[in-house]
Amino acid sequence: MALRRPAAVLVALALVGAAPAATVVPSGLRGSVTRPPTKPVCAQNSSCSAPAANAVLLFTRNATTVRTRTDARGRYRVTLAPGWWAVRAGTPRIGSGVSPRLVRVVAGRFRVVDLDIDTGIR
Numbered sequence: 001m002a003l004r005r006p007a008a009v010l011v012a013l014a015l016v017g018a019a020p021a022a023t024v025v026p027s028g029l030r031g032s033v034t035r036p037p038t039k040p041v042c043a044q045n046s047s048c049s050a051p052a053a054n055a056v057l058l059f060t061r062n063a064t065t066v067r068t069r070t071d072a073r074g075r076y077r078v079t080l081a082p083g084w085w086a087v088r089a090g091t092p093r094i095g096s097g098v099s100p101r102l103v104r105v106v107a108g109r110f111r112v113v114d115l116d117i118d119t120g121i122r
Contacts, residue, residue: 025108030077033057033070033115040121050074052117056090057098076115082107087115095120 033052042048051074059066061083067090068078082105087098095118103113 026079026110027082027105027107028077028079028110029059029103029105029113030110031075031112031114033074033076033117035117035119037119037121049116052115055117057115058088058090059085059103060088061085077110080105089117094118 033055034049035052035055036049038048038050051072052070053072053074055070055074057068057070057076057078059068059078059080061081064081066078066080066085068076070076085103085105087101087103089098097118099116099118100113103111105111
């Protein structure tokens with residue numbers, strides 16, 4: 001006499017042997033970008049920087065370059081692989097460039113890194 005197993009038992013046995021699906025958690029950076037200084041002489045109670053609206057940022061690591069653009073308020077968000085990335089502005093360099101020049105991306109999260117693009121005004 002052959003044993004009969006219910007279909008639910010067979011499905012459960014099949015699922016036990018199945019490999020779990022890999023979950024990819026994105027990583028990257030987000031933050032704001034400012035342009036300091038915006039005037040040669042700054043007043044004490046007045047801001048001397050402005051949001052870098054619609055600025056192009058280039059993140060480079062090994063042979064990979066990822067491009068992103070800030071929004072109208074100078075905010076950005078970019079998905080990047082974990083590791084150290086060089087940052088530069090996508091326009092011809094004026095002043096000392098982007099600060100910081102190197103940023104670290106941590107696996108599985110979006111770090112907040114605020115950037116400055118020097119205007120060259122002294």
